[in-house]
Every structure is written in C-alpha cells, then in structure tokens.
Amino acid sequence: MADGGYGRRAALLRLAAAAAVAGAAPLLLPRAAAAAGAEGGVVPSAEVKAAIDKALEKLITKAKAPVTLRLVYHDAGTFSKAAGDGGLNASIRFELDRPENFGLKRGWRLIEEASSMLKGTPAEGLVSYADLIAWAGARAVAVTGGPRIGPLTVGRADAAAADPPGRMVSEKSDAAALIRNFGEKGFDVRELVALSGAHTIGGKGFGDPVTFDNAYYTALLAKPWLEPNNPMADHVGLPSDHALPEDPRCLQIIQEYASDGGAFARDFAAAYKRLAATGVTWREA
Numbered sequence: 001m002a003d004g005g006y007g008r009r010a011a012l013l014r015l016a017a018a019a020a021v022a023g024a025a026p027l028l029l030p031r032a033a034a035a036a037g038a039e040g041g042v043v044p045s046a047e048v049k050a051a052i053d054k055a056l057e058k059l060i061t062k063a064k065a066p067v068t069l070r071l072v073y074h075d076a077g078t079f080s081k082a083a084g085d086g087g088l089n090a091s092i093r094f095e096l097d098r099p100e101n102f103g104l105k106r107g108w109r110l111i112e113e114a115s116s117m118l119k120g121t122p123a124e125g126l127v128s129y130a131d132l133i134a135w136a137g138a139r140a141v142a143v144t145g146g147p148r149i150g151p152l153t154v155g156r157a158d159a160a161a162a163d164p165p166g167r168m169v170s171e172k173s174d175a176a177a178l179i180r181n182f183g184e185k186g187f188d189v190r191e192l193v194a195l196s197g198a199h200t201i202g203g204k205g206f207g208d209p210v211t212f213d214n215a216y217y218t219a220l221l222a223k224p225w226l227e228p229n230n231p232m233a234d235h236v237g238l239p240s241d242h243a244l245p246e247d248p249r250c251l252q253i254i255q256e257y258a259s260d261g262g263a264f265a266r267d268f269a270a271a272y273k274r275l276a277a278t279g280v281t282w283r284e285a
C-alpha cells in the first residue's frame with residue numbers, strides 16, 4: 001500500500017460499516033495515546049480479519065516468530081510519554097540502520113510482504129503497516145505456543161518519518177535503568193518483567209528458541225551464566241536480562257511467573273495489547 005494513499009475517508013467509512021456489520025465497536029474518534037497504550041481503532045470485520053490472518057499465517061512461521069516479535073518492541077519502544085511522540089507507527093522502516101535495530105530488516109520485509117498480500121482483498125487500504133506489525137507480533141506469540149492475544153483493532157496511523165533516536169534502552173542496563181526507561185513509555189515494573197519474557201523465544205538460550213513458555217523466568221532464577229563450568233554460561237541472556245532478578249520488585253514477579261506459566265501468559269497478553277497501542281494515533285473517522 002502506498003503511504004500517501006492512507007487515511008482516506010471512504011476507506012474509513014467502509015471500515016466502520018464493516019465493523020458495524022460484524023457487530024464490533026463503532027469507529028472511535030482519534031485520540032492521542034494519553035495512557036501509553038490506550039487502545040482505539042476498530043475490531044475489523046470477519047472478512048478483513050480473515051485476509052490479515054491468511055497473510056500472516058503464511059508468512060509468520062515459527063522460525064520467523066522471534067524477529068517479528070522483536071520488531072514490535074523496536075517500533076513501539078521509541079515512544080516517550082513526556083515528549084508525546086514515537087510509538088507503534090511503522091517508523092521502524094526509516095530506522096533499520098540504527099545499531100539497536102541490527103537484524104530487523106528481515107522482520108520489516110515480512111510486514112511489506114504481508115501488506116502486498118492484502119491487495120485485492122477486503123483488507124486493502126484499511127490495514128496500515130503499523131496494524132500489521134501489531135498483528136504479526138501477536139501471530140508470532142501464538143505460533144510458538146504462547147497466549148492468543150486479542151481482539152486486536154486496526155486503525156493505527158503510519159508515521160511519515162523516523163522517530164527520535166536514543167529512546168531504546170541499552171542491553172547493558174541495570175534494573176533501575178530498565179524500570180526508568182519502561183516507565184517513560186508508560187509501563188510499570190510488572191509489565192517490564194512480563195514483556196521481557198519475550199526473550200523466551202529467539203537465540204538467547206532460554207529454553208527452546210521457538211517455544212513461547214515461561215522458561216525465561218526459570219532460567220533467570222537458576223542463573224546459569226554464573227556457573228563457571230557451564231559451557232553455555234556466556235550464551236544465556238543479555239546483561240539486561242541478568243539484571244532483572246537482582247531487583248527485589250522484579251524478583252518477586254519472576255518467581256511468580258516461574259511457578260505459574262498461566263499468570264505469565266495472561267500478563268504478557270495484556271501488556272502486549274498495550275505495547276501494540278503504544279503512542280498510536282488512531283486514524284480519524
């Protein structure tokens with residue numbers, strides 16, 4: 001879809017009509033995301049949803065799940081509550097050469113591909129790149145056995161330029177810096193710990209790389225990186241992961257998620273929905 005062709009009134013009216021037919025919430029008026037992840041937009045009609053799901057089911061395989069989920073965080077993570085800008089707006093496509101986004105070109109290409117697969121379907125013109133990023137991340141969680149996240153809405157506006165740099169937290173951060181950085185985006189300590197559980201998939205050594213479970217938290221308690229004779233010691237987790245159990249507030253939540261995978265799944269799904277609405281400008285009716 002061409003960026004310039006977005007936000008057309010006719011398309012939005014079609015979207016509203018489709019949502020009304022589907023018995024979904026009426027089209028909401030635009031609102032800046034006052035709370036970091038205040039959800040707006042509309043739940044799409046069954047036909048639009050089917051078209052999105054079809055594209056994402058083809059593209060977001062288990063192997064592609066980690067890069068896809070990471071893309072969501074790196075797009076949304078530029079949000080600043082204080083500055084009132086950044087967020088999940090597909091600006092990641094202008095930021096792929098930033099060092100913190102190394103490896104994410106692969107993830108962005110999937111979104112472009114999904115967008116072109118919507119051409120000629122009932123979803124054409126109604127689903128932004130930012131919507132696809134949000135939906136693709138949810139698909140990544142589901143395909144690796146994590147919680148079903150939904151219902152997600154559509155109607156996120158795409159940014160026309162890069163978000164300000166310097167907003168992603170360093171992987172060398174201690175817990176205080178992580179808590180501060182997530183707080184600046186409107187996420188509390190519990191949400192920081194839940195969202196960090198995304199590292200259960202991917203290459204950082206927390207259990208099976210394509211199984212979304214609570215292995216991240218059992219590993220954070222076991223701390224294999226401290227075992228001198230463990231050949232995997234250097235390969236499990238980032239310094240920022242290692243820092244979490246050193247903070248008493250985080251530790252309590254890690255213990256809870258390590259012993260109750262269901263609590264992690266529920267909290268992750270709720271925090272993900274807020275991440276998927278972070279800083280979003282919902283397109284106007």
Ligand code: HEM
Pocket residue numbers: 065066067069070073169170171172178195196198199201202203204238240
């Ligand atoms: C808390 C602060 C975070 C930091 C400092 C951080 C940093 C990183 C880094 C440096 C990597 C690359 C590791 C490597 O392969 O060398 C990574 C991977 C990953 N991150 Fe994060 N991350 C954070 C939070 C998150 C959040 C909130 C999510 C999603 C909700 C996320 C999702 C992922 C995923 C899925 C991977 C694996 C990607 C792959 O293997 O292709 N991260 N993260």
